[in-house]
Amino acid sequence: MPELPEVETTLRGIKPKTEGHSIQSLIVRNGKLRWPVDSHLTDSLPGQKLTAINRRAKYLLLTLTSAKTGAISHLILHLGMSGNLRVLPHNTSVQKHDHIDLLFDNGYMLRYHDPRRFGAFLWTDQPLDQHPLLAHLAPEPLSDAFNASYLFQLAQAKSCSIKSFIMNNRYAVGVGNIYANESLFLSGIHPTTAAKKLTKKQTEVLVVNIKQVLAKAIEQGGTTLKDFLTPDGKPGYFEQELKVYGRENLPCSICSTPIQRIVQQQRASYFCPKCQPKK
Template identity: 55%
Template structure:
């Protein structure tokens, strides 16, 4: 599933071609995404201008004249910018095309159809999919004081806690394991036990891991590709995730794996002791 770094990579890939451009045509081939695509979307978006493309959590927000288009990539979604003048026949998983007056076409592809293409004319921050979300992990308001305050009120495992989008967005399973390793914190540690110095290390680790992943174009473990069809290369830098039985890059102890909240959790028992 594309996580925050993969979505941010997609945003950076498409924004230079589509921002400050007018929409000429919208083609919806299959309305059956996670939530049905509004049948009036082609008429709604016709001749509107995309002023800016932002990211909130794992949603891409296209700020238009009279509202916002939200795109979520789901489990297998992908966005590509194509030359609209070139004859490129869509395949069965190419569900939505947005054609721009500058000659580019944004194509949304989603084999599993778990993604979403949603229009709203209300303030996007109030949309039910966004209104409950916690802060962005790379912004200044996500700091040690914030994390410590939230953690002190909970009695859950720290890995489950930082993966909760109401606490902080975008820390998916891979990045949670990597950040906890970098901070030297065991994934089973109870949140109320978190100390100030640990909170500081964890916040810094989350920011560092996500920043490196974005710089590397995301992490490809299955089928993620960016807007140009390139895989993400952060997988080559993973310290613990998907390395069960291999020696820790830091101390040499074998990396261990266990199931936590139905997710695979990797850690080094020597570097992350309880």
Template identity: 45%
Template sequence: MPELPEVETICRGLTSSILKQKIAAVVMRHFKLRHPIPKNLSKILAGQSIQKITRRGKYILLKTKIGTLIIHLGMSGNLQIKPKNHLIAKHEHVNIVFTNNLSLCYIDPRRFGTILWTAENPLEHRLLKNLGPEPFAKNFTADYLFNTAKSRHCSIKQFIMNSNIVAGIGNIYANEALFAAKINPLQKANKISLSRYQKLVKEIKKILKHAIKHGGTTIKNHIDSSGKKGSFQNKLKVYGKYNQLCPNCKTKLTHTKLGQRATVFCSNCQK
């Protein structure tokens, strides 16, 4: 699933291609995604211009004067900018065609993504209103995590992957941040000291910024809006490194599952 760096990379690509562009038409081939696409979306969007492109957690927000298109890429979705008369790809479900002859294409083999419309404040939408702070926001601090964790009994990895605690951190970057902070992912969130949370917050911000710089992580599906793969997979220290050695101490990395998600860590370095 695309995480914060991948979604941020896509938003930046879209901004350079379709910001301020006028929508000529919307073509929908499948309405049934994770949530049904509004059947009147073509009528709503025709003639509107994209005024602003932002991100909230893993959600992409395309703002117009009359409302906001909310997009989530699910497990396998991507958004690509192609010429208006391009060859339609397999699993290409939606095209937003602009008057500059570009088309924003939503492609999703598993159809687990979301394309919704709201005329209200998108941050108050039911899918967004309970999201935690952004990792780069001023209110995402060690104090915030430390105090929030006091009433939590889950592991630290599950804690930081909870979008109601902090928005946008998925499995890849949770593994990497905890390794960089030298925190065992199995450790209970309410047992971690404030000083260790300070280190963790610092590493989360650092790793996410580094991943954005490299266009995100491409393991299977992620590509940016121009079709280019990310390269941060070449910088990963532990994620996906089953049966390999710790890059710091050369101890064999431990592989387990937390909440059905693959978890890799060094039992020697991470306490």
């Protein structure tokens, strides 16, 4: 599944040839995504200029400005379970699962490909910070607003496990299952520890590790940027060096104790019983 680092890499990959260009047309071959693609968009998007692309959590936010009226609106894109976006010349042949093309006046198009069709291609003319998908999101994990004081204060009233706490996008965004496992290992915190039992010091260490794990993944993603411009590339997902995730029964990289696997909220948790003692 594309996680925050893959979405950030997608943003950097598609930005150079799309931002600042005007939309020529929209082709929707299959609009049955998580929510149906609004049918009026094929008429209303042409003539709009893509004035900015940004990311919020795992959403890509495309700011559109009307050439006629100057009115601002937005496309909210999400890659779902299996989506990717690439920038290709207009005449690139269509492959299976290429559901949407957004054609620009510079000869390039943004092509949305999604075998499982669980992604989103939504439009709104309302303020983004009040949109139901975005209004309740926690601060960006790599921003200063996501810090130990913030997380520690929130955790005080939460008896859920620390793992489900950091995976809840009301408290932290971008911490998918792999990143939660890796961050907790690096912090020496057992994944079932109650959020409210974390000490201030543990919270400080955890926040640093969440930021580092995500930053490192984004850095690794940078090597895949060229794939966003090739029809056969597989952008949006990349290899990572994992210390615990998927390593059941393999020796811990620190103490050689076999890594254990449990299931929490239907998601696999991997941990070292020695380095991450249960409290």
